[in-house]
Amino acid sequence: MSGLSTRAISRAxxxxxxxxVALPRFVDVGFDAVTFEDLAGAAGxxxxxFLRYFASKExxxxxxxxxxxxxxxxxxxxxxxxxxxxxxxxxxxxxxxQLIAADPEAGLTLLRLVWSTPALWARLxxxxxxxxxxxxxxxxxxxxxSAAKAPALLAVRTRVMxxxxxxMVAFDAWIESGGAQPLEALTDDxxxxxxxxxAQPSRR
Amino acid sequence: MSGLSTRAISRAxxxxxxxxVALPRFVDVGFDAVTFEDLAGAAGxxxxxFLRYFASKExxxxxxxxxxxxxxxxxxxxxxxxxxxxxxxxxxxxxxxQLIAADPEAGLTLLRLVWSTPALWARLxxxxxxxxxxxxxxxxxxxxxSAAKAPALLAVRTRVMxxxxxxMVAFDAWIESGGAQPLEALTDDxxxxxxxxxAQPSRR
DNA sequence: TCCTCATGTGGAACTGAGTGTCAGGTTACG
DNA sequence: CGTAACCTGACACTCAGTTCCACATGAGGA
Numbered sequence: 075m076s077g078l079s080t081r082a083i084s085r086a087x088x089x090x091x092x093x094x095v096a097l098p099r100f101v102d103v104g105f106d107a108v109t110f111e112d113l114a115g116a117a118g119x120x121x122x123x124f125l126r127y128f129a130s131k132e133x134x135x136x137x138x139x140x141x142x143x144x145x146x147x148x149x150x151x152x153x154x155x156x157x158x159x160x161x162x163x164x165x166x167x168x169x170x171x172q173l174i175a176a177d178p179e180a181g182l183t184l185l186r187l188v189w190s191t192p193a194l195w196a197r198l199x200x201x202x203x204x205x206x207x208x209x210x211x212x213x214x215x216x217x218x219x220s221a222a223k224a225p226a227l228l229a230v231r232t233r234v235m236x237x238x239x240x241x242m243v244a245f246d247a248w249i250e251s252g253g254a255q256p257l258e259a260l261t262d263d264x265x266x267x268x269x270x271x272x273a274q275p276s277r278r
Numbered sequence: 279m280s281g282l283s284t285r286a287i288s289r290a291x292x293x294x295x296x297x298x299v300a301l302p303r304f305v306d307v308g309f310d311a312v313t314f315e316d317l318a319g320a321a322g323x324x325x326x327x328f329l330r331y332f333a334s335k336e337x338x339x340x341x342x343x344x345x346x347x348x349x350x351x352x353x354x355x356x357x358x359x360x361x362x363x364x365x366x367x368x369x370x371x372x373x374x375x376q377l378i379a380a381d382p383e384a385g386l387t388l389l390r391l392v393w394s395t396p397a398l399w400a401r402l403x404x405x406x407x408x409x410x411x412x413x414x415x416x417x418x419x420x421x422x423x424s425a426a427k428a429p430a431l432l433a434v435r436t437r438v439m440x441x442x443x444x445x446m447v448a449f450d451a452w453i454e455s456g457g458a459q460p461l462e463a464l465t466d467d468x469x470x471x472x473x474x475x476x477a478q479p480s481r482r
Numbered sequence: 483t484c485c486t487c488a489t490g491t492g493g494a495a496c497t498g499a500g501t502g503t504c505a506g507g508t509t510a511c512g
Numbered sequence: 513c514g515t516a517a518c519c520t521g522a523c524a525c526t527c528a529g530t531t532c533c534a535c536a537t538g539a540g541g542a
Contacts, residue, residue, distance in 0.1 A: 228447065264433075284509090324521045488538095
Protein backbone atom coordinates (compact mmCIF):
# COMPACT_ATOMS: atom_id res chain seq x y z
CA MET A 75 0.00 0.00 0.00
CA SER A 76 1.09 3.56 0.55
CA GLY A 77 4.22 4.24 2.53
CA LEU A 78 2.17 6.23 5.01
CA SER A 79 0.01 4.29 7.42
CA THR A 80 -3.48 5.56 8.16
CA ARG A 81 -2.18 6.33 11.64
CA ALA A 82 0.52 8.61 10.25
CA ILE A 83 -1.99 10.39 8.03
CA SER A 84 -4.36 10.91 10.92
CA ARG A 85 -1.56 12.15 13.10
CA ALA A 86 -0.45 14.72 10.51
CA UNK A 87 -4.03 15.90 10.06
CA UNK A 88 -4.56 16.35 13.78
CA UNK A 89 -1.28 18.22 14.00
CA UNK A 90 -2.39 20.61 11.29
CA UNK A 91 -5.75 21.11 12.94
CA UNK A 92 -4.28 21.82 16.37
CA UNK A 93 -1.77 24.27 14.93
CA UNK A 94 -4.55 25.99 13.00
CA VAL A 95 -6.46 26.56 16.22
CA ALA A 96 -3.37 27.72 18.09
CA LEU A 97 -1.93 30.25 15.64
CA PRO A 98 -4.66 32.91 15.94
CA ARG A 99 -4.36 32.70 19.72
CA PHE A 100 -0.64 33.34 19.54
CA VAL A 101 -1.19 36.30 17.26
CA ASP A 102 -3.98 37.81 19.36
CA VAL A 103 -2.76 37.23 22.88
CA GLY A 104 1.00 36.98 22.35
CA PHE A 105 3.06 33.82 22.17
CA ASP A 106 4.30 33.90 25.75
CA ALA A 107 0.92 34.70 27.26
CA VAL A 108 -0.77 31.62 25.81
CA THR A 109 -0.57 28.40 27.82
CA PHE A 110 -0.96 24.81 26.70
CA GLU A 111 -4.10 24.68 28.79
CA ASP A 112 -5.59 27.53 26.74
CA LEU A 113 -4.66 25.83 23.49
CA ALA A 114 -5.97 22.46 24.55
CA GLY A 115 -9.24 23.99 25.68
CA ALA A 116 -9.65 25.91 22.44
CA ALA A 117 -8.92 22.80 20.39
CA GLY A 118 -11.19 20.58 22.47
CA UNK A 119 -8.54 18.14 23.62
CA UNK A 120 -6.68 17.62 26.86
CA UNK A 121 -3.38 19.27 27.70
CA UNK A 122 -1.77 15.81 27.58
CA UNK A 123 -2.94 15.20 24.06
CA PHE A 124 -1.86 18.60 22.80
CA LEU A 125 1.58 18.06 24.26
CA ARG A 126 1.81 14.68 22.60
CA TYR A 127 1.55 16.32 19.19
CA PHE A 128 4.16 19.02 19.72
CA ALA A 129 7.52 18.75 21.43
CA SER A 130 7.37 22.35 22.62
CA LYS A 131 5.32 25.50 22.31
CA GLU A 132 7.73 26.82 19.69
CA UNK A 133 7.15 23.65 17.70
CA UNK A 134 3.46 24.49 17.33
CA UNK A 135 4.48 27.46 15.21
CA UNK A 136 7.73 26.29 13.63
CA UNK A 137 6.82 22.75 12.60
CA UNK A 138 5.91 24.13 9.18
CA UNK A 139 9.60 24.80 8.57
CA UNK A 140 10.67 21.23 9.35
CA UNK A 141 10.56 19.78 5.82
CA UNK A 142 12.65 22.71 4.58
CA UNK A 143 15.95 21.11 5.57
CA UNK A 144 15.52 18.28 3.10
CA UNK A 145 13.83 20.49 0.52
CA UNK A 146 16.74 22.94 0.39
CA UNK A 147 19.21 20.08 0.05
CA UNK A 148 17.13 18.49 -2.71
CA UNK A 149 16.85 21.79 -4.57
CA UNK A 150 20.61 22.28 -4.39
CA UNK A 151 21.29 18.73 -5.53
CA UNK A 152 19.08 19.35 -8.56
CA UNK A 153 21.21 22.25 -9.85
CA UNK A 154 23.62 21.61 -12.74
CA UNK A 155 27.23 20.96 -11.73
CA UNK A 156 28.50 23.66 -14.05
CA UNK A 157 26.55 26.36 -12.22
CA UNK A 158 28.50 28.59 -9.87
CA UNK A 159 27.93 28.07 -6.15
CA UNK A 160 26.23 31.37 -5.48
CA UNK A 161 23.59 30.97 -8.16
CA UNK A 162 23.00 27.38 -7.09
CA UNK A 163 22.49 28.55 -3.52
CA UNK A 164 20.05 31.21 -4.66
CA UNK A 165 18.01 28.48 -6.30
CA UNK A 166 18.42 26.11 -3.35
CA UNK A 167 16.61 28.62 -1.22
CA UNK A 168 13.58 28.69 -3.49
CA UNK A 169 11.56 26.11 -1.52
CA UNK A 170 11.73 28.41 1.51
CA UNK A 171 10.62 31.40 -0.55
CA GLN A 172 7.84 29.34 -2.08
CA LEU A 173 6.65 28.07 1.28
CA ILE A 174 5.92 31.64 2.33
CA ALA A 175 5.02 33.20 -1.01
CA ALA A 176 2.52 30.44 -1.85
CA ASP A 177 0.08 31.93 0.67
CA PRO A 178 1.29 35.49 1.34
CA GLU A 179 -1.52 36.27 3.77
CA ALA A 180 -0.74 33.32 6.02
CA GLY A 181 3.00 33.69 5.43
CA LEU A 182 3.00 37.29 6.55
CA THR A 183 1.09 36.45 9.72
CA LEU A 184 3.44 33.59 10.47
CA LEU A 185 6.65 35.53 9.85
CA ARG A 186 5.38 38.54 11.80
CA LEU A 187 4.72 36.25 14.75
CA VAL A 188 8.13 34.62 14.52
CA TRP A 189 9.95 37.92 14.02
CA SER A 190 8.22 39.55 16.98
CA THR A 191 8.85 36.67 19.38
CA PRO A 192 12.48 36.23 20.44
CA ALA A 193 11.97 32.61 21.46
CA LEU A 194 10.62 31.73 18.02
CA TRP A 195 13.26 33.70 16.17
CA ALA A 196 16.00 31.94 18.11
CA ARG A 197 14.52 28.50 17.48
CA LEU A 198 14.23 29.21 13.78
CA UNK A 199 17.94 29.96 13.66
CA UNK A 200 18.55 26.75 15.53
CA UNK A 201 16.94 24.97 12.60
CA UNK A 202 19.18 26.86 10.17
CA UNK A 203 22.11 25.37 11.97
CA UNK A 204 20.92 21.91 11.00
CA UNK A 205 20.18 22.86 7.40
CA UNK A 206 23.67 24.11 6.70
CA UNK A 207 25.88 21.00 6.90
CA UNK A 208 24.01 19.06 4.18
CA UNK A 209 24.24 22.06 1.85
CA UNK A 210 27.96 22.38 2.53
CA UNK A 211 28.43 18.67 1.81
CA UNK A 212 26.64 18.94 -1.51
CA UNK A 213 28.71 21.92 -2.64
CA UNK A 214 31.95 20.26 -1.60
CA UNK A 215 31.07 17.05 -3.40
CA UNK A 216 30.14 19.05 -6.53
CA UNK A 217 33.39 20.94 -6.63
CA UNK A 218 35.61 17.95 -5.98
CA UNK A 219 33.78 16.11 -8.76
CA SER A 220 34.61 18.78 -11.31
CA ALA A 221 38.35 18.34 -11.60
CA ALA A 222 39.26 22.03 -11.34
CA LYS A 223 40.40 23.86 -8.24
CA ALA A 224 38.76 22.76 -4.98
CA PRO A 225 37.63 25.73 -2.90
CA ALA A 226 38.48 25.79 0.79
CA LEU A 227 35.93 24.21 3.10
CA LEU A 228 35.81 27.42 5.08
CA ALA A 229 34.82 29.37 1.98
CA VAL A 230 31.99 26.97 1.20
CA ARG A 231 30.70 27.15 4.73
CA THR A 232 30.83 30.92 4.60
CA ARG A 233 28.83 31.04 1.40
CA VAL A 234 26.17 28.66 2.74
CA MET A 235 25.91 30.72 5.90
CA UNK A 236 25.63 33.88 3.83
CA UNK A 237 22.94 32.38 1.60
CA UNK A 238 20.69 31.61 4.56
CA UNK A 239 21.49 35.08 5.87
CA UNK A 240 20.24 36.53 2.58
CA UNK A 241 17.03 34.58 2.99
CA MET A 242 16.54 36.03 6.45
CA VAL A 243 17.23 39.56 5.29
CA ALA A 244 14.73 39.10 2.49
CA PHE A 245 12.10 37.87 4.94
CA ASP A 246 12.94 40.82 7.13
CA ALA A 247 12.42 43.34 4.32
CA TRP A 248 9.29 41.58 3.14
CA ILE A 249 7.68 41.79 6.57
CA GLU A 250 8.66 45.45 6.78
CA SER A 251 7.02 46.19 3.45
CA GLY A 252 3.86 44.50 4.72
CA GLY A 253 4.13 41.97 1.92
CA ALA A 254 3.98 44.69 -0.72
CA GLN A 255 7.31 43.90 -2.38
CA PRO A 256 7.45 40.46 -4.01
CA LEU A 257 9.49 38.13 -1.83
CA GLU A 258 11.29 36.58 -4.80
CA ALA A 259 12.61 39.96 -5.90
CA LEU A 260 13.78 40.83 -2.40
CA THR A 261 15.59 37.51 -2.21
CA ASP A 262 17.23 38.19 -5.58
CA ASP A 263 18.32 41.62 -4.35
CA UNK A 264 19.81 40.23 -1.15
CA UNK A 265 21.77 37.61 -3.06
CA UNK A 266 22.89 40.22 -5.58
CA UNK A 267 24.37 42.31 -2.77
CA UNK A 268 26.88 39.53 -2.09
CA UNK A 269 27.29 38.13 -5.58
CA UNK A 270 30.90 37.42 -6.53
CA UNK A 271 31.77 39.99 -9.20
CA UNK A 272 30.98 39.05 -12.79
CA ALA A 273 28.59 36.22 -11.93
CA GLN A 274 25.32 36.74 -13.76
CA PRO A 275 22.39 35.49 -11.74
CA SER A 276 20.41 33.16 -13.97
CA ARG A 277 16.66 33.04 -13.92
CA ARG A 278 15.03 29.79 -13.05
CA MET B 279 31.12 61.16 42.06
CA SER B 280 32.22 58.04 40.24
CA GLY B 281 29.99 56.84 37.43
CA LEU B 282 29.86 53.39 38.98
CA SER B 283 28.49 53.07 42.46
CA THR B 284 30.15 50.65 44.83
CA ARG B 285 26.93 48.63 44.63
CA ALA B 286 27.30 48.25 40.89
CA ILE B 287 30.92 47.20 41.22
CA SER B 288 30.06 44.65 43.85
CA ARG B 289 27.21 43.36 41.77
CA ALA B 290 29.44 42.87 38.74
CA UNK B 291 32.04 41.09 40.86
CA UNK B 292 29.49 38.71 42.33
CA UNK B 293 28.14 38.03 38.84
CA UNK B 294 31.62 37.12 37.63
CA UNK B 295 32.20 34.90 40.64
CA UNK B 296 28.91 33.05 40.29
CA UNK B 297 29.50 32.50 36.59
CA UNK B 298 33.01 31.24 37.32
CA VAL B 299 31.60 28.63 39.66
CA ALA B 300 28.85 27.67 37.24
CA LEU B 301 30.83 27.24 34.01
CA PRO B 302 32.82 24.12 35.00
CA ARG B 303 29.58 22.50 36.14
CA PHE B 304 27.97 23.15 32.77
CA VAL B 305 30.99 21.71 30.97
CA ASP B 306 31.22 18.62 33.16
CA VAL B 307 27.59 17.69 33.67
CA GLY B 308 25.99 19.27 30.61
CA PHE B 309 24.10 22.53 30.45
CA ASP B 310 20.62 21.07 30.64
CA ALA B 311 21.41 18.65 33.45
CA VAL B 312 22.52 21.40 35.84
CA THR B 313 19.82 23.07 37.93
CA PHE B 314 19.84 26.45 39.63
CA GLU B 315 19.76 24.58 42.92
CA ASP B 316 23.03 22.84 42.02
CA LEU B 317 24.63 26.11 41.02
CA ALA B 318 23.43 27.96 44.09
CA GLY B 319 24.70 25.20 46.34
CA ALA B 320 28.10 25.11 44.63
CA ALA B 321 28.40 28.89 44.90
CA GLY B 322 27.22 28.99 48.49
CA UNK B 323 24.19 31.20 47.96
CA UNK B 324 20.48 30.54 47.81
CA UNK B 325 18.61 29.73 44.62
CA UNK B 326 16.82 33.07 44.99
CA UNK B 327 20.05 35.00 45.05
CA PHE B 328 21.54 33.17 42.08
CA LEU B 329 18.40 33.88 40.08
CA ARG B 330 18.60 37.54 41.01
CA TYR B 331 21.98 37.84 39.26
CA PHE B 332 21.01 36.12 36.03
CA ALA B 333 17.81 36.47 34.08
CA SER B 334 18.02 32.91 32.81
CA LYS B 335 20.29 29.88 32.79
CA GLU B 336 21.53 30.84 29.34
CA UNK B 337 22.46 34.24 30.67
CA UNK B 338 24.93 32.67 33.11
CA UNK B 339 27.00 31.60 30.11
CA UNK B 340 26.22 34.31 27.56
CA UNK B 341 26.45 37.44 29.69
CA UNK B 342 30.09 37.75 28.61
CA UNK B 343 28.85 38.60 25.12
CA UNK B 344 26.62 41.43 26.28
CA UNK B 345 29.07 44.33 25.91
CA UNK B 346 29.84 43.19 22.36
CA UNK B 347 26.86 44.96 20.86
CA UNK B 348 28.22 48.38 21.76
CA UNK B 349 31.82 47.37 21.14
CA UNK B 350 31.13 46.30 17.56
CA UNK B 351 29.26 49.52 16.88
CA UNK B 352 32.09 51.57 18.39
CA UNK B 353 34.71 49.72 16.35
CA UNK B 354 32.74 50.33 13.18
CA UNK B 355 32.24 53.99 14.00
CA UNK B 356 36.01 54.34 14.42
CA UNK B 357 36.79 53.23 10.85
CA UNK B 358 37.68 55.89 8.25
CA UNK B 359 34.79 56.99 6.02
CA UNK B 360 36.78 56.30 2.88
CA UNK B 361 37.13 52.62 3.73
CA UNK B 362 34.89 50.19 1.87
CA UNK B 363 32.05 48.62 3.84
CA UNK B 364 33.38 45.09 3.80
CA UNK B 365 36.79 45.99 5.20
CA UNK B 366 35.16 48.21 7.80
CA UNK B 367 32.93 45.34 8.86
CA UNK B 368 35.89 43.00 9.10
CA UNK B 369 37.47 45.47 11.54
CA UNK B 370 34.19 46.05 13.36
CA UNK B 371 34.18 42.41 14.31
CA UNK B 372 37.60 42.58 15.92
CA UNK B 373 36.32 43.13 19.47
CA UNK B 374 34.49 39.80 19.23
CA UNK B 375 37.60 38.06 17.95
CA GLN B 376 39.68 39.67 20.67
CA LEU B 377 37.21 38.69 23.39
CA ILE B 378 37.83 35.04 22.56
CA ALA B 379 41.42 35.17 21.38
CA ALA B 380 42.58 37.09 24.46
CA ASP B 381 42.27 33.92 26.52
CA PRO B 382 42.16 31.04 24.03
CA GLU B 383 41.92 28.36 26.71
CA ALA B 384 38.83 29.89 28.31
CA GLY B 385 37.48 30.97 24.93
CA LEU B 386 37.64 27.48 23.54
CA THR B 387 35.86 26.03 26.55
CA LEU B 388 33.18 28.68 26.33
CA LEU B 389 32.58 28.34 22.59
CA ARG B 390 32.59 24.56 22.78
CA LEU B 391 29.89 24.74 25.43
CA VAL B 392 27.81 27.19 23.42
CA TRP B 393 28.23 25.28 20.16
CA SER B 394 27.27 21.96 21.74
CA THR B 395 24.15 23.31 23.46
CA PRO B 396 21.29 24.21 21.13
CA ALA B 397 19.65 26.49 23.67
CA LEU B 398 22.85 28.53 24.05
CA TRP B 399 23.54 28.63 20.34
CA ALA B 400 20.04 29.89 19.66
CA ARG B 401 20.26 32.57 22.34
CA LEU B 402 23.59 33.78 20.98
CA UNK B 403 21.96 34.32 17.61
CA UNK B 404 19.19 36.18 19.35
CA UNK B 405 21.84 38.63 20.53
CA UNK B 406 23.17 38.96 16.98
CA UNK B 407 19.76 40.15 16.01
CA UNK B 408 20.13 43.11 18.34
CA UNK B 409 23.70 43.90 17.24
CA UNK B 410 22.80 44.26 13.59
CA UNK B 411 20.57 47.34 13.43
CA UNK B 412 23.16 49.73 14.96
CA UNK B 413 25.79 48.49 12.51
CA UNK B 414 23.39 49.00 9.60
CA UNK B 415 22.63 52.52 10.82
CA UNK B 416 26.30 53.41 10.98
CA UNK B 417 27.00 52.14 7.48
CA UNK B 418 23.99 53.94 6.05
CA UNK B 419 24.98 57.20 7.72
CA UNK B 420 28.54 56.84 6.41
CA UNK B 421 27.50 56.28 2.83
CA UNK B 422 24.95 59.07 2.72
CA UNK B 423 27.61 61.41 4.14
CA SER B 424 30.03 60.67 1.31
CA ALA B 425 28.30 62.22 -1.66
CA ALA B 426 28.56 59.23 -4.00
CA LYS B 427 25.76 56.80 -4.73
CA ALA B 428 23.93 55.49 -1.70
CA PRO B 429 23.69 51.69 -1.67
CA ALA B 430 20.29 50.13 -1.10
CA LEU B 431 19.31 49.56 2.50
CA LEU B 432 18.73 45.92 1.72
CA ALA B 433 22.30 45.55 0.48
CA VAL B 434 23.70 47.08 3.63
CA ARG B 435 21.61 44.81 5.80
CA THR B 436 22.75 41.83 3.81
CA ARG B 437 26.40 42.72 4.24
CA VAL B 438 26.01 43.22 7.99
CA MET B 439 24.24 39.90 8.28
CA UNK B 440 26.97 38.26 6.22
CA UNK B 441 29.72 39.80 8.35
CA UNK B 442 28.31 38.30 11.53
CA UNK B 443 27.88 35.05 9.62
CA UNK B 444 31.58 35.14 8.80
CA UNK B 445 32.37 35.58 12.46
CA MET B 446 30.28 32.54 13.31
CA VAL B 447 31.89 30.43 10.61
CA ALA B 448 35.31 31.46 11.89
CA PHE B 449 34.36 30.48 15.43
CA ASP B 450 33.06 27.22 14.04
CA ALA B 451 36.31 26.42 12.24
CA TRP B 452 38.38 27.53 15.22
CA ILE B 453 36.55 25.16 17.57
CA GLU B 454 36.94 22.36 15.06
CA SER B 455 40.68 22.93 14.86
CA GLY B 456 40.84 22.74 18.64
CA GLY B 457 42.15 26.29 18.73
CA ALA B 458 45.15 25.33 16.61
CA GLN B 459 44.50 27.78 13.78
CA PRO B 460 44.71 31.43 14.81
CA LEU B 461 41.21 32.86 15.08
CA GLU B 462 42.19 36.13 13.39
CA ALA B 463 43.37 34.29 10.29
CA LEU B 464 40.21 32.19 10.12
CA THR B 465 38.14 35.34 10.38
CA ASP B 466 40.17 36.92 7.58
CA ASP B 467 39.61 33.84 5.43
CA UNK B 468 35.88 33.83 6.03
CA UNK B 469 35.61 37.49 5.10
CA UNK B 470 37.79 36.91 2.05
CA UNK B 471 35.37 34.25 0.83
CA UNK B 472 32.71 36.94 0.41
CA UNK B 473 34.94 39.88 -0.54
CA UNK B 474 33.12 42.02 -3.13
CA UNK B 475 35.87 43.03 -5.57
CA UNK B 476 36.71 40.51 -8.32
CA ALA B 477 38.89 38.41 -6.03
CA GLN B 478 37.64 34.86 -6.51
CA PRO B 479 36.61 33.49 -3.15
CA SER B 480 38.33 30.16 -3.70
CA ARG B 481 41.82 30.18 -2.21
CA ARG B 482 44.42 27.53 -2.53
C1' DT C 483 -18.55 -11.91 14.49
C1' DC C 484 -15.55 -11.71 18.19
C1' DC C 485 -10.99 -11.28 20.15
C1' DT C 486 -6.68 -8.89 21.03
C1' DC C 487 -3.26 -5.86 20.56
C1' DA C 488 -1.36 -1.64 19.26
C1' DT C 489 -2.32 3.00 19.57
C1' DG C 490 -4.71 7.36 21.10
C1' DT C 491 -6.59 9.77 25.06
C1' DG C 492 -7.19 11.97 29.56
C1' DG C 493 -5.60 12.44 34.10
C1' DA C 494 -2.39 12.81 37.83
C1' DA C 495 2.03 13.47 39.78
C1' DC C 496 6.47 15.23 39.25
C1' DT C 497 10.82 18.21 38.10
C1' DG C 498 12.64 22.47 37.13
C1' DA C 499 12.63 27.44 35.20
C1' DG C 500 11.30 31.74 36.23
C1' DT C 501 8.34 35.43 38.97
C1' DG C 502 6.67 37.82 42.96
C1' DT C 503 6.54 38.90 47.70
C1' DC C 504 8.06 39.45 52.30
C1' DA C 505 10.69 39.93 56.62
C1' DG C 506 15.05 40.69 58.38
C1' DG C 507 19.88 41.90 57.87
C1' DT C 508 23.57 44.91 55.85
C1' DT C 509 25.68 48.79 53.75
C1' DA C 510 26.24 53.35 51.98
C1' DC C 511 25.87 58.03 53.08
C1' DG C 512 24.16 62.29 54.98
C1' DC D 513 24.46 57.73 64.39
C1' DG D 514 20.29 57.15 62.03
C1' DT D 515 17.84 56.09 58.00
C1' DA D 516 16.97 54.83 53.50
C1' DA D 517 18.41 51.88 49.95
C1' DC D 518 19.70 47.46 48.92
C1' DC D 519 20.75 42.60 49.51
C1' DT D 520 19.45 38.05 51.06
C1' DG D 521 16.97 33.73 51.92
C1' DA D 522 12.53 31.68 52.29
C1' DC D 523 8.23 30.62 50.52
C1' DA D 524 4.44 30.32 47.29
C1' DC D 525 3.08 30.46 42.74
C1' DT D 526 2.57 29.63 37.39
C1' DC D 527 3.72 27.17 33.62
C1' DA D 528 6.58 24.05 30.39
C1' DG D 529 7.67 19.60 29.71
C1' DT D 530 8.12 14.45 31.32
C1' DT D 531 6.51 10.14 32.97
C1' DC D 532 3.26 6.86 34.23
C1' DC D 533 -1.20 4.75 34.41
C1' DA D 534 -6.01 3.42 33.36
C1' DC D 535 -9.20 3.34 29.90
C1' DA D 536 -11.25 3.77 25.20
C1' DT D 537 -11.04 2.66 20.38
C1' DG D 538 -10.28 0.90 16.11
C1' DA D 539 -7.86 -2.24 12.77
C1' DG D 540 -6.81 -6.92 11.45
C1' DG D 541 -6.75 -11.88 12.21
C1' DA D 542 -9.04 -16.23 13.84
